Amino acid sequence: MPRRSIFLCFSTISVAILAATAAGIGVNWGSQTSHPLNPNIAVKLLKDNGISKVKLFDADPWTLSSLTNTGIDVMIGIPNDQLSTMGKDYDIAKNWVEENITHYLHDRGLKISYVVVGNEPFLTSYEGEFLNSTFPALKNIQKALDEAGVGDRIKAVVPHNADVYDSASGAPSGGAFRADIRNLMTQIALFLKSHDAPFVVNIYPFLSLNENSHFPINFAFFDGGGKPITDGGRQYTNVFDANFDTLVFALKRIGINDMKIIVGEVGWPTDGAKSADAANAKRFYDGFLKRMASNKGTPMRPGPLEVYLFSLIDENMKSIVPGNFERHWGLFTYDGKPKFAMDFSGKGKDAMLVGAKGVEYQQSQWCVLKPEAKNLGLLAGNMDYACSLADCTPLAYGGSCNHLGDWMGNASYAFNIYFQMQDQDVRACDFQGLAMITTKNPSRNGCLFPVEIVSAGKRTAVGFVVAAAAVVVAVSLMRL
Ligand SMILES: *[C@@H]1O[C@H](CO)[C@@H](O)[C@H](O)[C@H]1NC(C)=O
Numbered sequence: 001m002p003r004r005s006i007f008l009c010f011s012t013i014s015v016a017i018l019a020a021t022a023a024g025i026g027v028n029w030g031s032q033t034s035h036p037l038n039p040n041i042a043v044k045l046l047k048d049n050g051i052s053k054v055k056l057f058d059a060d061p062w063t064l065s066s067l068t069n070t071g072i073d074v075m076i077g078i079p080n081d082q083l084s085t086m087g088k089d090y091d092i093a094k095n096w097v098e099e100n101i102t103h104y105l106h107d108r109g110l111k112i113s114y115v116v117v118g119n120e121p122f123l124t125s126y127e128g129e130f131l132n133s134t135f136p137a138l139k140n141i142q143k144a145l146d147e148a149g150v151g152d153r154i155k156a157v158v159p160h161n162a163d164v165y166d167s168a169s170g171a172p173s174g175g176a177f178r179a180d181i182r183n184l185m186t187q188i189a190l191f192l193k194s195h196d197a198p199f200v201v202n203i204y205p206f207l208s209l210n211e212n213s214h215f216p217i218n219f220a221f222f223d224g225g226g227k228p229i230t231d232g233g234r235q236y237t238n239v240f241d242a243n244f245d246t247l248v249f250a251l252k253r254i255g256i257n258d259m260k261i262i263v264g265e266v267g268w269p270t271d272g273a274k275s276a277d278a279a280n281a282k283r284f285y286d287g288f289l290k291r292m293a294s295n296k297g298t299p300m301r302p303g304p305l306e307v308y309l310f311s312l313i314d315e316n317m318k319s320i321v322p323g324n325f326e327r328h329w330g331l332f333t334y335d336g337k338p339k340f341a342m343d344f345s346g347k348g349k350d351a352m353l354v355g356a357k358g359v360e361y362q363q364s365q366w367c368v369l370k371p372e373a374k375n376l377g378l379l380a381g382n383m384d385y386a387c388s389l390a391d392c393t394p395l396a397y398g399g400s401c402n403h404l405g406d407w408m409g410n411a412s413y414a415f416n417i418y419f420q421m422q423d424q425d426v427r428a429c430d431f432q433g434l435a436m437i438t439t440k441n442p443s444r445n446g447c448l449f450p451v452e453i454v455s456a457g458k459r460t461a462v463g464f465v466v467a468a469a470a471v472v473v474a475v476s477l478m479r480l
């Protein structure tokens, strides 16, 4: 989801205030995974951990049904690839609202707060693809909600990446919408405001740190260690506040002073990059959740904030174009196990979250490189193949399996992850005779060789193909 954030040049002092439950905290629940958890198990996971708000990226019927009559507040998403038709044809928007919103209300008992139109549609990396369709889609969806008689309580919103604004001065007070989309952002913000809908923005201190080796590390967290920076008398001790307030100033600049702002995504990944690990994620969330509980807000917006953590579980099919960390944003692992201690109430209690219950696993077996394997010339091609279809991001630099320390371990990791992804089909553990199935768990040195769960859903198309030397897809994550 996320890409980049601004503000590079600050440092920190700390404010760790203990207070009551942070009521405004929700969680993003993405579905780009090869083996989705059963939605009923995932909903139980939310409830067991007291999570009362979720943001979804689509309107999957099974997921929505499992959320009915739970009291959980839901944001339902429309993917970017549907914006164009939704914007062009009001009837399409109307049908979408009927089938995916109105249908779940009333006696079906789904609590819907927002319709999320698109996801970060104006990211610079999309090169303008959704510039023409987003605003028309937003208007059509809101109109359909209004006509269905629910527009007063269900609002259409657009979640933006923080790259829709910047600051010429580098300080929050210089905030302005990006020059190339200023006019469009102004129209959208005024439209939202006139419908009493919030501005939704995704803010990622992790990316500020990850993308700039000179970024002062303490400024990414909330627990101090650096000098605060001052902007017009306001003190900033972390990049989250600075980024948020830059948006506040960008809105002020177009005459909007009091619009509600929701943070649609904020979080810290645990694998796939140097500063992406459980210790840093815990540090980030500890400080962030205490801050939320304090209801301190930011210097420009004191008071409670509404935020959605990114994300519920790891998603092994997410694009890694932005970085290998993209598949490791979960508060929970692929199978719903908590990764580190955290306390949603912000009281700093050092306890693990409650894990998913009733998860069904495949057999306790793994696919590894045969110790006696000959013909090692075939290894690189077979690893490339496995890693082009399955998730080898823990093996790369900065990953939790990068220190296996031997190429045999690397090969076994790649073979196993592919084998698991293919539901342990015996034909998926051959690799031209290099591989074998074992019941001895090869996990070691902090590197987990997973056993996949029994998928609750249709598999995202991966296409089963028996590994053959000729088929080497060019995603060269692995090189021996
Ligand atoms: C409702 O949402 C689902 C899932 O996102 C989508 O496949 C379907 O086409 C939508 N229905 C309508 C009528 O657009």
Ligand SMILES: *[C@@H]1O[C@H](CO)[C@@H](O)[C@H](O)[C@H]1NC(C)=O
Binding pocket: 128, 129, 130, 131, 132
């Ligand atoms: C958006 O509209 C402009 C002006 O009509 C046009 O030049 C551009 O090609 C359109 N872009 C897309 C992605 O459709």
Ligand SMILES: *[C@@H]1O[C@H](CO)[C@@H](O)[C@H](O)[C@H]1NC(C)=O
Binding pocket: 395, 396, 397, 402, 405, 406, 407, 410, 477, 478, 479, 480
């Ligand atoms: C294992 O693979 C990773 C990723 O390509 C690489 O950085 C590492 O050096 C490899 N280790 C060995 C011992 O080959």
